[in-house]
Structure formats: C-alpha cells, structure tokens
Amino acid sequence: MGIKKQIGIGVLSATLGLTLITGGTYAYFSDEEVSQNTFAAGTLDLNAEPTEIIDLHNLKPGDSMVRTFELQNNGTLDIEKVLLETDYSVVDAKGDNKDDFGKHIEVEFLYNADKLDEVIYQTTLANLKNMEPEAVNEHVFYPNFGEKGLPAGTIDDISVKFNFVDNGQDQNEFQGDALNLEWTFKALQGEGKTK
Incomplete structure (x- = not known):
C-alpha cells in the first residue's frame, strides 16, 4: 500500500470518526412560544362591626337589650356560609353559683332590623355555646341570607x-356576676366553578 493510499485511508477514517462523534447533533428549524398565565386566588374577608358585642352593667332579671351587627364581605369572593362559634366565661363574684349564668341569658336572632319583631331563632347562651357552627348557620344565617349567602362587596345586618x-325563682346567686361573651364569625366560600 502506497503512502498516498495510507494518508487517504487515514483522512477518510478521521472524517468517519468525526462524523460518528458529532452524528448525534444536527441542524433543524425550531420555534418556541411561551404562554403567560396568572392564577390569582380570591379573598374571603368577613368583618363584623361592632367588635364589642355588649357591655352592660347592673343587669337584673327581666332586662333585655338589642344589638345589631353589620357583617361586611370586604373580599373578592362570595361567602356562602357564615358560621358562628360562641364561647363565654362567668366571673362568679361571690363564689356561690350553682347554675350556669349562660342558661339564664336568652338570645333571640331577629329578622327585621327596623321593627325587630320577628324571631329567626331563639336559644340560650349555654345552648349556643354547645351548638355546632354548621347548626348555627342553618338556624340563623341561612334563613337571613338564603342561597345567595353574602356576596362580595356587600353588607348585611343581623340583630x-x-x-x-x-x-x-331566686336568682340571687348571679348578683354581681359577669359573663364575658366571645363570638367568632367564620366565612366559608362556595364550591369551585369551571371558569
């Protein structure tokens, strides 16, 4: 084999080797498009005004008082349900209570904020404290708000x-006592929808 032939075979072998090494890469046309999407979660923002439920002194059996709460949906999502959790503590001034003061405080949720004459639901604080929040919604808020709930950006009153x-009977054991009531309002959204 001549030197020219050997050099030719060597060049051909080198070319074939480079082709095999770079054989995995080749040129092609391509195009790319980026899709920009935004998923923004809405907000649930329930406010209750006033935040102080009631502050009365010198109550006696037979006294009553009406308070109106303004429930505001300041969020961007409709509120389907409003739940209410009740908690209270009794300060027994003389340490002689045999009964729960909350059993003697009756709560009437009223329909008409103007005339305050139609009762939606009536119970005692003691019973309300033991109720499930869903049951309170069913008895109190659903009759008031109905299927629409509390739409975003709206205000509704509950008295x-x-x-x-x-x-x-003798209720002297409650003289000088105090009942500290705490209501926690919770907002729940409705079911998700196809958009």
Whole structure:
C-alpha cells in the first residue's frame, strides 16, 4: 500500500470518526412560544362591626337589650356560609353559683332590623355555646341570607336581642356576676366553578 493510499485511508477514517462523534447533533428549524398565565386566588374577608358585642352593667332579671351587627364581605369572593362559634366565661363574684349564668341569658336572632319583631331563632347562651357552627348557620344565617349567602362587596345586618330571663325563682346567686361573651364569625366560600 502506497503512502498516498495510507494518508487517504487515514483522512477518510478521521472524517468517519468525526462524523460518528458529532452524528448525534444536527441542524433543524425550531420555534418556541411561551404562554403567560396568572392564577390569582380570591379573598374571603368577613368583618363584623361592632367588635364589642355588649357591655352592660347592673343587669337584673327581666332586662333585655338589642344589638345589631353589620357583617361586611370586604373580599373578592362570595361567602356562602357564615358560621358562628360562641364561647363565654362567668366571673362568679361571690363564689356561690350553682347554675350556669349562660342558661339564664336568652338570645333571640331577629329578622327585621327596623321593627325587630320577628324571631329567626331563639336559644340560650349555654345552648349556643354547645351548638355546632354548621347548626348555627342553618338556624340563623341561612334563613337571613338564603342561597345567595353574602356576596362580595356587600353588607348585611343581623340583630340580636339578649334577655336576662326572669324565671320567677331566686336568682340571687348571679348578683354581681359577669359573663364575658366571645363570638367568632367564620366565612366559608362556595364550591369551585369551571371558569
């Protein structure tokens, strides 16, 4: 084999080797498009005004008081349900209570904020404290708000009448006592929808 032939075979072998090494890469046309999407979650923002439910002194059996709460949906999503959790503590001034003061405070949720004459639901604070929030919604808020709930950007009032029930018996054990009531309003959204 001549030197020219050997050099030719060597060049051909080198070319073939480079082709095999770079054989995995080749040129082609391409195009790319980026899709920009935004998923923004809405907000649930329920406010209750006033935040202080009631602050009364010198109550006696037979006294009653009405308070109106303004429920505001300041969020961007409709509120389907409003839940209410009740908690209270009793300060027994003389340490002689045999009964729960909350059993003697009757709560009436009222329909008509103007006349305050139609009761939606009536119970005691003691019963309300033991109720499931869903049951309170069913008895109190659903009759008031209905299927629409509390749409975004709306305000609705709910009026409540508190009665210190005069049961006609000796209630002296409650003299000087205090009941600290805490209501927690919770907002729930409705079911998701196809958009």
